[in-house]
Amino acid sequence: MDPADAALTRRFLLDYPQEAARLFEAMPTDEAAVLLAGQPPHAALRAWQVLAPDVAMQVLQQLPVSLAEHLLAEAEPVISVAALTQLDAAQREAWLKRLHAEVAHELRGLLAYPEDCAGRMMDPRVSPLRSGMTVAEAVERLRQIRRSGLRELFVVDDDGRLTGRVEVQDLALANRDLPLSDITRAIVAQIGDLDPREEVVETLQKQPITLLPVVNVSGRFIGVIRQAELMAAVEEESSLDIQTMVGASPDERALSPPLFAVRKRLPWLQINLLTAFLASAVVGLFENTIAQITALAVLLPVVAGQSGNAGAQALAVTMRGLVLREISLRHWPVVVGKEALVGVMNGIAVAATTGLVVYIWSRSLPLVGVIMLAMVISMFAAGLAGALVPILLRRIGQDPATASSIILTTVTDIVGFFSFLGIAAVFAPLLKNVSG
Structure with missing residues (x-):
């Protein structure tokens, strides 16, 4: 490609990725792959990640291996996952093995949805x-897709968000x-990819539908639940209700046996x-300081x-995000x-209020200084731990929901006690005459 044409194409990909994606989807995938392969990775990524998932994977398979790996690794994870789901399990695993271990681990986690969702x-x-x-x-x-087998198709905007549906007969x-x-x-009903089976059944009971579109947290269309799966969900939910009534669930319920x-x-x-x-x-370490003050x-x-x-x-926000x-x-x-910064900012604001109340109560400026400094330190540590603990647990393959709160409570108590009592011990001579 002529250098001027290449530069113009690169500018077009960077500035108008949605329009470029439409052109790529309308042309043979081998031609689209040639055009993308001739561009810098950052420009190719800009257009590739807004392609329809089936086209994205077809193009990816015809790109040079290094560029294909770069696109899978650098695109938003949900986009890479949408492309990978177009393949069977063996083909997906072959692609994942080419990626860096951490990226592959993350994508595998996204590909493996929780049970009953x-x-x-x-x-x-x-x-x-x-x-x-x-x-x-x-x-x-529709001719390019071929394998749809649906009586209605779903329509998305340039960002992949679900906007409507079209009957094949109307088309x-x-x-x-x-x-x-x-x-x-208009869309009759839709469901989130992480919504539990109970919500799928509830939606089916409210709307007489044979296809239920599925969207991710960003509202992007990622698939459909077909009629067979919808009816199987109803049957499974009914059997689980019966099991729950007799206390046969593997998890604790309100009527589970005491033992x-x-x-x-x-x-x-x-x-x-x-x-x-x-x-x-930790409190015991400062027993003498507490006895004196x-x-x-x-x-x-x-x-x-x-x-x-x-x-x-911080823990609740991070857990929800995960x-x-x-x-x-x-x-x-x-x-x-972000959570550490929020902790510092909130700590300063809360410390100011605390310092005012403590001064009115004790009339001691040294005590005010001690508790204000301790408050900022402890709330900084709390924000840090609230975000870091669930992420670390997820990183080592543990369920953050099972242990995060206990670990967080330990960290906040120890840091809070140690910072307050430790600073007080350092400035103990200035606090000798404090009285409430």
């Missing part, structure tokens, strides 16, 4: 139509020059007791309580940095 039930190999197409372009796209009978929007119908509940809960209570003793041991004992729960609440907020796949393990520096 919509993502496990859906068929991801259903390609959508673009909202800006004409009827003729949509018919040609066949419509004037070829009409815009697709003229025969596009079963004890077996589930007692190990974590014992672990929590151990962590409580660790926090108590009794006001410290009164204020100690304030620091620990505030840091615990701040950590719980569960909804808004964030992945590769985002940990951004998430941890």
Whole structure:
């Protein structure tokens, strides 16, 4: 390709990726692959990640291996996963083995949906139509897809978000020059990929549908649940209801036997007791300081309580992001940095209020300085731990929901106690005459 043409193509890919994707989808995939292969990786990525998933994978298979690996690794994980789901299990694994171990681990985690969720039930190999197409372009796209087997097709915008549906019968009978929007119908119902089977069944009970479109957390269309899977979900849900009534569930329920509940809960209570003793041991290190300055004992729960609440907020936001796949393990520096900064900023604001109250209560500026500094330190540590703990647990293959709160409580208590009492011990001569 002429250098000027190559530069113009690169500018077009970078500035108008959606328009470029439409052109690539309309041309033979080998030609699209040649055009992308002649561009820098960052420009190729810009257009590749907005292609329809089936076209994205067809193009990927015809690209040079190094460029294909770069696109899979650098694209948003949900986009790489959508492309990989167009392949069978053996082909997917062959691609994943070419990637860096951490990237492959993350993509495998996204490909393996939790049990009993919509993502496990859906068929991801259903390609959508673009909202800006004409009827003729949509018919040609349908010929390229071939394997749809659906009586209705789904329409997405330039960002891949679900916007409507088109009946195949309407598509066949419509004037070829009409815009697709003229025969596009509203979506009757949709479901999130992580929504539980119960919501799938509930949706089916409310709407008499044979196809249920599935979207991810960003609203991008990623597949459909077909009628057979919908009916199987109804049957499975009915059998689970019967099992629950007789207490046959593998997990604890409201009516589970007491001994079963004890077996589930007692190990974590014992672990929590151990962590409580660790926090108590930290307090014990400063026994003499507390004995000399009794006001410290009164204020100690304030620091620990505030840091615990701040950590719980960071933990909840991070856990939600992991569960909804808004964030992945590769985002940990951004998430941890953000929560640490939030902890510092909230710590300064809370410390100012705390300092005012403590001064009114004690009339001691040294004590005010001690508790304000301890508050900022403990809330910074709480934000850091609230974000870092669930990410580290996920990284080592553990379920963050099972242990995050216990570990977080330990960290916030120990840091809160140690920072407050440690700073007080350093400035003990200035606090001798403190009284509440």
